[in-house]
Structure formats: C-alpha cells, structure tokens
Amino acid sequence: MEEISKISADQNEELVETSIDEVFKEVLEIPLVEAPETSSKPSKAKKSEIGAASAHDDFDWSADDAGFETYSKDERKQLEVSYNSTFQPVIEKQVVKGVIVGMNEKDVVINIGFKSDGLVSRQEFRDIPNLALGDEVEVFVDVAEDKMGQLILSRKKALQETAWEKIVDAHNSGSIVTGYVRSRTKGGLVVDVFSFDTFLPGSQIDTKPVRDYDQYVGKNMDFKIVKVNEIFKNVVVSHKALIEDDIEAQKSVILSKLEKGQVVEGVVKNMTSFGVFVDLGGIDGLLHITDISWGRINHPEEVLKLDDRIQVVILDYDDAKKRISLGLKQLSAHPWDELTDDVKEGSTISGKVVSVADYGAFIEIKPGIEGLVHVSEMSWSSHLRNPSEYLNVGDEVQTQVLTLNKIEHKMSLGIKQLTQDPWIEIENNFAQGTKHSGVVKNLTTYGLFLELKEGIDGLVHVSDLSWNKKIKHPSEFTKKGAVLDVIVLEVDKINRRLSLGHKQLEENPWETFETIFTIGSVHEGTVMSTNDKGATIQMQYGVEAFGPSRHIKKADNKPLVDDETLEFEVVEFSKDAKRIIVSHTNIWKGAERANKEAENNEKDKVRRNESKVVKKMNQTSEKSTFGELDALTALREQFEKAEKSTKKEVAAKVNEPIAPDAGVVKSEKIIGKSKSKVPVKEVVDATTNDAKSLKSLSGVGPVMEKRMNGLGINSLQNVLDLDTSHIETMVSKDAKISSEQWNKWIEEAKSI
Incomplete structure (x- = not known):
C-alpha cells in the first residue's frame, strides 16, 4: 500500500515538472521583435534595457532550485515514454478489472491501473462477505475523470452488464x-x-x-x-x-425399504379437502380422507392438524411414479366386526344423519357403521321426491332395520315402518262424500295434490276447482302451501289413489243460471280480456261468458277494452258444457230494426187513417166546391205535417220508457164554414198499465223492454192477451225472441 502510494506521488511530481517545462519552452520559443534604430547612440534607458535582455538570455531555465540542470530534451522524451507506458488505456462505459488496495466500513478503494484510484460503495460487495485486500474484482468505468478529477467506478453496473448472460448460462447449465x-x-x-x-x-x-x-x-x-x-x-x-434434488436421490433408497402393511411414522406436511400429505423422512405419502377414520368426516382437519406426528400403515406404493398410499384407520379394528347381536332385521335403532343424497340418506349407527334410508322408505306419502325435504344432516332419527349384510357391510333402514300404514283405514277415515281440509303440496297442469294427512294425498282435478271460472292452471286458483277445503269424490284403496273436489262443496249454480241467462235475455257484463277469437265477459254472479269476434262489434266500430262495462244478449246457453255465448252486436242492431219497424207501422197507420177520413168526407158531401177543395188541400198538408211529427215522437218513445199516464192524442180540424171537428189520426195506443212492470219478467232489461215495445207489447196485460197466432207473428218479426220465451213470460205474467 505504501509503495503504491509513493509511486503515485513520484508520478504526480514528474507530471507537474513536465507540464511547467513545456509551458516555459513555449514561452522561450516565441521570437523577439527587434526595435528599429533611431540613432547611432543609444540613450541611458536603452542601455539599461539592453543590459537586462542580455542577463535573461544567459539564464538557464531548465535548471532546478539548486542551479543544476535536470534533463535534456531527448532524455525528457525517453522519460515521458517510459512514464506513459505504466498507464493502461481507460475507456468509459466499459467493464475492467481492478485490485482492492484499500477499504473501510463505507467504501472500497480499487486500482484499475489508471493514474488515480476509484472508490466503490461497500454495499455493492454485500454478496461477498469475505472481501479482502488484493482481491481482483470487475468494475464499470462510469466516468474516467469528473470535474474534481476523480475516477468514478461501479461494481453494480459491472454486474448488471454481465448479469443477464450469467443468468441465462446458469439456467441452461x-x-x-x-x-x-x-x-x-x-x-x-x-x-x-x-x-x-x-x-x-x-x-x-x-x-x-x-x-x-x-x-x-x-x-x-x-x-x-x-x-x-x-x-x-x-x-x-x-x-x-x-432440496428436491437431494430428496429424489434419497427416494430410491427409501422406496426400496418400504413394504405393504409396514407401519411407519411421519409428520403431517400438508392438508387438502381430499386428504393429507405425510412426510416419511424425505418422501411424501398421501393419506386419503377415506382412510383417516372408519367414520364419515367432511375434512381431514376434523381429526388431524399440521405438524402432527402420526403412525400410518403402507397400503400401496408405486416405484415408477414414486407414489405412496397410506392408511390410518387400518391400525384399528373394523367397527362392523364388533357389531352386537341386538342389531338385527326388524330391530329399532337410532342414529345421526351424516349425508343426504338424491336417492336417500345415510344414517350413522356407530362410528364406521352406516345404513341407507331410501327415499321411498321415509314416508308413506308417494309424493316425496327429495330426501332433503324430510331429513337434514345432523338430525337424530329412529329407524327400523330392514336388511342387514355383515359380510358386505351393508344395512338398509326404514322410517315409515315405525308408523301404521294410513291406507289401511282409508275407507273409514276418508269415506266418499266426506269433507276435509288439506295442504297444497304440488301443482301440475292437470290439477293439484293435496295432503290430507301424512301419507294420504289426493288429486283435485283442475275442472273440479270452480263452477263459474274456467281455470287453465291451478296456480290461477291457489298456491303451494295453501289450505284448501275439499270433498272426497272417489277412493281407490288398491292403487292408493284419492280423487277430491273443491267446487262440489257448493251446489251447482248452473241449474239456476239456466233460468237467469235465457236465450235472448240481456245482461250487463264487464270485459275481462280479449284476443283474436273474441272476448271473455264477466257476467253477474261471477259467471264467465264468451263473446265471439263477430258478436262484440260496437255501433261506433271501436274495439272493446278491458274493464269496459256493456250490455250483452245471451245467444247460446249450455248447462252441460258450462258455456254461455253472448253478443253485444245484436243489441244495437236489434234496436235499429225495431226503429225501422216502428216507423213502417206508423206510416201504415197514417195511410189507413187518411183513407178513412177521405172516405168519410166523400160520404158527407154530395158536391165538391172550390172552397171544399181548398179545405181538402189544407187538410192534406196538415196530414203530412202530422206524419213528420209522428215519426219524431215514435223515435223518441222507442228510446224512452212510455209514461204511465200517457193517453190517447187526437187531432181535430174545422172544415169549411161548418166548423165541425173531424178526428185525423191516433199517434200512440193507449195503455193503463205501468210500462216498467215488463222488467219484472226474467231476462227483461231496458234494451229488451224497448224491443218488446217495438213489437207492441207495452204492459203485462199485453203479454197476457197474446195467443199462438200473435206469438208466431212476433217471432217472424224478431227471431231472437223464441216462442218458448214468450210462453214463459205469459206464465210469469199470470203469476204476477
């Protein structure tokens, strides 16, 4: 370290000296500019300048402080070449190798052969815990020389430059x-x-x-x-x-030592819904949920826990697939082998419902001993479809052993056998014609099933629900779970069938309807619904009638709407088919016909009265004078005016009931100078009976009364005066009112 530091210091001094020498060399090589000669004799100032220049020219700029010369130019060039050869060429953004020459807790000093060393953070060497001086490492030259003259290195970037290649090579190898x-x-x-x-x-x-x-x-x-x-x-x-590579190497050794039936010890390693994995010391085995306990469990966690150390038995193993099947319940005796003698066919035992399936329920008698209760053995009722409607998991139930097979470990149980079959006393408890109440259990397109008692179900056909309404589906009448009163119509003990009826609780109203809804009678009705074929009409007493499309046309050609109330005429009645056909079109068309007939009758009366007056005048007068002719002409004009007024009165009287005090109206005229009064015409037939009394007859309403008035029937007395010929005449005029209907009205008028 000290030697490297000394070398670096010497190199820096040489570099400084070289730089100074080069600067002075450049200065000395600048040529001097000669001053022009102005006179032959120099002045004192010029003499002094010349002396100074001579002194500088004699100075040796290459000498050191001691006055000794250093190196010549050739020697300096040789030294520069030898000095530069000690440096390695450094290129930025490349990975180079360096030697660790110093380090502390924060930084590491690295020499890459450049004129200065670089610093790298100690954190970038955390993957090398035993880092030491002199270790060679790869670093990335980020900056060769920054503003401060420092060399910036990074080991992290160097690793990133080569990391991906190393990772790919490590993955491939x-x-x-x-x-x-x-x-x-x-x-x-x-x-x-x-x-x-x-x-x-x-x-x-x-x-x-x-x-x-x-x-x-x-x-x-x-x-x-x-x-x-x-x-x-x-x-x-x-x-x-x-770890698995090491385990795989051990599996072959472990499997070679395993045998079926061998009891080994393991640790519960993992737990799933279908079983647990047990670590047998380097190899895993599967303990299936069905092999944990003789009894039924829903999840292994009910018996075991993670990290439990348990004893298991080897049931099977596969050398090729390296799979091992384990068992825990096999270490204890089978519960069926310890079944006591008191459990036998016909005996009553209790148990808990552990599972419910579509076909039945499993009852656990003891842990590991289960019996099946089939859905058909749960209740005497034949309409029990889903066992979950009768039993739930966890229920404690009493059952009877139906069959028992200890060898195959199978047991068949029953619940309904604990109670008496209700069909044995069906004829006594539910005799034909008796009334009962039941709960609606099921709805079908053809009827509903009613539970009268547990195990006793009966069918109420859709046609036996109501007398008045036409029901297409039972849901229109009732709902599931509702209580319904019925009467027993038929009992079939052999086939275990019961026919019930609801409408039979009341008398058949169609016997009464036959006398009310007679053909030709008019009644008010409310439109319930319409379709392409016609309309359903709600009549009085809640009975429904049907109006075909050709019979529901209105006078204003507007279509019928729901909840609209109109008058309808009965055109067909069938008690057996429970059908009533009505018409609204016949009412306003019949009124039009009646008005026309009334007008024609009045015209005939006017003509007859006119002819009578003319005939009478001819008899009383022998000669005709011009004054009489003028009177006759005036009389004719008067007849025409009377005819027009009569038409208006007749039309008004057809649409309004006749007043009870209506009498005979006569017209009188004075003819000529004699001023004698002559009767002209009779407008309306006199009547003394109350016209409203016609409504006391069955099926006669305001519209029917108008039609009868148009036929000349204004009172009950007129009805009593009818004979066979009159009836035939009126039937020919109005075929909608039959002769049978007229005869019925005559009998009713007599009683009134």
Whole structure:
C-alpha cells in the first residue's frame, strides 16, 4: 500500500515538472521583435534595457532550485515514454478489472491501473462477505475523470452488464447460484442474483409449507434458476428444487425399504379437502380422507392438524411414479366386526344423519357403521321426491332395520315402518262424500295434490276447482302451501289413489243460471280480456261468458277494452258444457230494426187513417166546391205535417220508457164554414198499465223492454192477451225472441 502510494506521488511530481517545462519552452520559443534604430547612440534607458535582455538570455531555465540542470530534451522524451507506458488505456462505459488496495466500513478503494484510484460503495460487495485486500474484482468505468478529477467506478453496473448472460448460462447449465434475499413481496420473496432482481415464489422456498416469509429476508441462499423470460426479462428461482434434488436421490433408497402393511411414522406436511400429505423422512405419502377414520368426516382437519406426528400403515406404493398410499384407520379394528347381536332385521335403532343424497340418506349407527334410508322408505306419502325435504344432516332419527349384510357391510333402514300404514283405514277415515281440509303440496297442469294427512294425498282435478271460472292452471286458483277445503269424490284403496273436489262443496249454480241467462235475455257484463277469437265477459254472479269476434262489434266500430262495462244478449246457453255465448252486436242492431219497424207501422197507420177520413168526407158531401177543395188541400198538408211529427215522437218513445199516464192524442180540424171537428189520426195506443212492470219478467232489461215495445207489447196485460197466432207473428218479426220465451213470460205474467 505504501509503495503504491509513493509511486503515485513520484508520478504526480514528474507530471507537474513536465507540464511547467513545456509551458516555459513555449514561452522561450516565441521570437523577439527587434526595435528599429533611431540613432547611432543609444540613450541611458536603452542601455539599461539592453543590459537586462542580455542577463535573461544567459539564464538557464531548465535548471532546478539548486542551479543544476535536470534533463535534456531527448532524455525528457525517453522519460515521458517510459512514464506513459505504466498507464493502461481507460475507456468509459466499459467493464475492467481492478485490485482492492484499500477499504473501510463505507467504501472500497480499487486500482484499475489508471493514474488515480476509484472508490466503490461497500454495499455493492454485500454478496461477498469475505472481501479482502488484493482481491481482483470487475468494475464499470462510469466516468474516467469528473470535474474534481476523480475516477468514478461501479461494481453494480459491472454486474448488471454481465448479469443477464450469467443468468441465462446458469439456467441452461442448471448450475447453482447464490442470491441475497432483499425483501418480501406478494406471493414470495425478491432475490438479488448477480445484482439482478429475481422472484422466489412461496411454494419454492422449501418442500414444507412456509408460513413466515420474513425469516428469510436479509439472508444469502443458494438457488436454482427454474424459469427465464427473455422478452420481459423475468427470472424465477427456486430453493425447493435444490432440496428436491437431494430428496429424489434419497427416494430410491427409501422406496426400496418400504413394504405393504409396514407401519411407519411421519409428520403431517400438508392438508387438502381430499386428504393429507405425510412426510416419511424425505418422501411424501398421501393419506386419503377415506382412510383417516372408519367414520364419515367432511375434512381431514376434523381429526388431524399440521405438524402432527402420526403412525400410518403402507397400503400401496408405486416405484415408477414414486407414489405412496397410506392408511390410518387400518391400525384399528373394523367397527362392523364388533357389531352386537341386538342389531338385527326388524330391530329399532337410532342414529345421526351424516349425508343426504338424491336417492336417500345415510344414517350413522356407530362410528364406521352406516345404513341407507331410501327415499321411498321415509314416508308413506308417494309424493316425496327429495330426501332433503324430510331429513337434514345432523338430525337424530329412529329407524327400523330392514336388511342387514355383515359380510358386505351393508344395512338398509326404514322410517315409515315405525308408523301404521294410513291406507289401511282409508275407507273409514276418508269415506266418499266426506269433507276435509288439506295442504297444497304440488301443482301440475292437470290439477293439484293435496295432503290430507301424512301419507294420504289426493288429486283435485283442475275442472273440479270452480263452477263459474274456467281455470287453465291451478296456480290461477291457489298456491303451494295453501289450505284448501275439499270433498272426497272417489277412493281407490288398491292403487292408493284419492280423487277430491273443491267446487262440489257448493251446489251447482248452473241449474239456476239456466233460468237467469235465457236465450235472448240481456245482461250487463264487464270485459275481462280479449284476443283474436273474441272476448271473455264477466257476467253477474261471477259467471264467465264468451263473446265471439263477430258478436262484440260496437255501433261506433271501436274495439272493446278491458274493464269496459256493456250490455250483452245471451245467444247460446249450455248447462252441460258450462258455456254461455253472448253478443253485444245484436243489441244495437236489434234496436235499429225495431226503429225501422216502428216507423213502417206508423206510416201504415197514417195511410189507413187518411183513407178513412177521405172516405168519410166523400160520404158527407154530395158536391165538391172550390172552397171544399181548398179545405181538402189544407187538410192534406196538415196530414203530412202530422206524419213528420209522428215519426219524431215514435223515435223518441222507442228510446224512452212510455209514461204511465200517457193517453190517447187526437187531432181535430174545422172544415169549411161548418166548423165541425173531424178526428185525423191516433199517434200512440193507449195503455193503463205501468210500462216498467215488463222488467219484472226474467231476462227483461231496458234494451229488451224497448224491443218488446217495438213489437207492441207495452204492459203485462199485453203479454197476457197474446195467443199462438200473435206469438208466431212476433217471432217472424224478431227471431231472437223464441216462442218458448214468450210462453214463459205469459206464465210469469199470470203469476204476477
């Protein structure tokens, strides 16, 4: 160290001397400018200047302080060549080798053969714990000489320049590298390998699961590079691979010593839902969940814990695949071998539900002894589809042993056998015609199933739900879980079937509907729904009727809308089919026909009255005079005016009920000078009965009453005066009212 320092000091002095000599040399080589001669005799000042110049010319600038000459030009050149040959050419941004010539706690001094040494931080040598003077290392020349004249070196950059090549070579060759664990990250650790950050997954730290990653931070460890990504420059290392290499070498030795049935000791290394892995001292074996306990368990953690030391038996092993199957329950006796004699067919035993499947439930009688209760053996009900509706895991239940096979370790159990079959007394408990209440268990397209008692289910057909409504699906009438009153319609004990009905609890209203909704009767109805075929109409008493598309046209040609209330005429009634066909179109078309017929009848009456008056005048008058002719002309004009007013009165009377005090209206005129009164026409037939009394007849409403008035029927007396010929005449005028209907009204009028 001291020798190197002396050499550096001497070199610096020589460099300084050389630089000064070169400066003076350049100064001395400058040519002197001669002054022009002004006179032959110099002045005193000039003499002094000449004397000074002569003195400088005699001075030896190459002499040292002692007055001795140093080196000649040739000697100086030789010395410069020899001095420069001691330096190595230094190029920035390149990796060079250097020797450690000094170091302390913070820095390391490195000589790379340049005129000055460089300093490198001690932290960049943390991967070399035994760093010493004289060690040769590679450094990166960052700056050859900065503003302060310092040489800037970096070992970290030197390593980075060569790190990726070293990592790729180590991965290809499979060699072991040493790295420094810098910090913890998500899922593993960050490891510095060749000053390059690599990733160590948590699963690659050790062969055993590692729970505390922080214990490895700040340590130097050996690793194996297992994955290199050239594109993203990602590197994955593994410490577990080194351990596994050692274990693989030991597996062959361990497997050669194993035998089936051998009992060995191991440590629970890892735990999964299907079993646990046991470390047998260098090799792992699988202890499946079914081989842990004779009883049923859902997870190995119910019996074992991590790091437990247990005794296991070798069940099987595969030399090629190096797999070992272990067993724990095999170290104890099988529970079926210790089954007592009190468990036999027909005996009643209790147990706990340990599993529920689609086909049944498993009942644990004792640890390791289970029996199956099939879904058909749970309840006498034939509609139990899913065992989970009847049993749950953990339930304590009483069962009866149906079958027992100790050799095959199978047991069949039943629950419904503990109670009496309810179908034995079905005819006594649920006789035909009796009324009961039940709970709706299931809904189908053709009906619903009702549970009257546990094990007793009956079917209520969709047609037996309501008398009035047309139900397409039971969900329109009730819902699952609802309580419904029914009556027993039919009992089939052999096939275990029960037919039930709900609408039969009430009398058949269609017997009464037959007398109310007679053909031709008019009723108010509310539109429930419409479609392409027609509309469903809600009539009185909750009965539904149907109006075909051709019968639901309105007078204003507007379509029917839901919840609209209109008058409908019954055009068809079927008690057996429970069907009513109604029409709204017939009502307004019938009113139009009635108005036309009333107008025609009035015209006929006017013509008849006119002819009678003319005939009477001809009889009373022998001669015709011009004055009489004028009176006759005035009378004709009066008849025409009366005819027009009569049409208006008839139309108004068809649309309004006739007043009870309506009498006979007559027109009188004074003819000629005699001023005698002559009857002209009768506008409306006199009536003394109340017109509203027609509504007391069945099926007669405001619209039907108008139609009857148009036929000349204004009171109950008119109905009583009808005979067969009159009825036939009215049927021919209005075919919508049948002769049977007229006869019914005559009988009702008699009773009234």
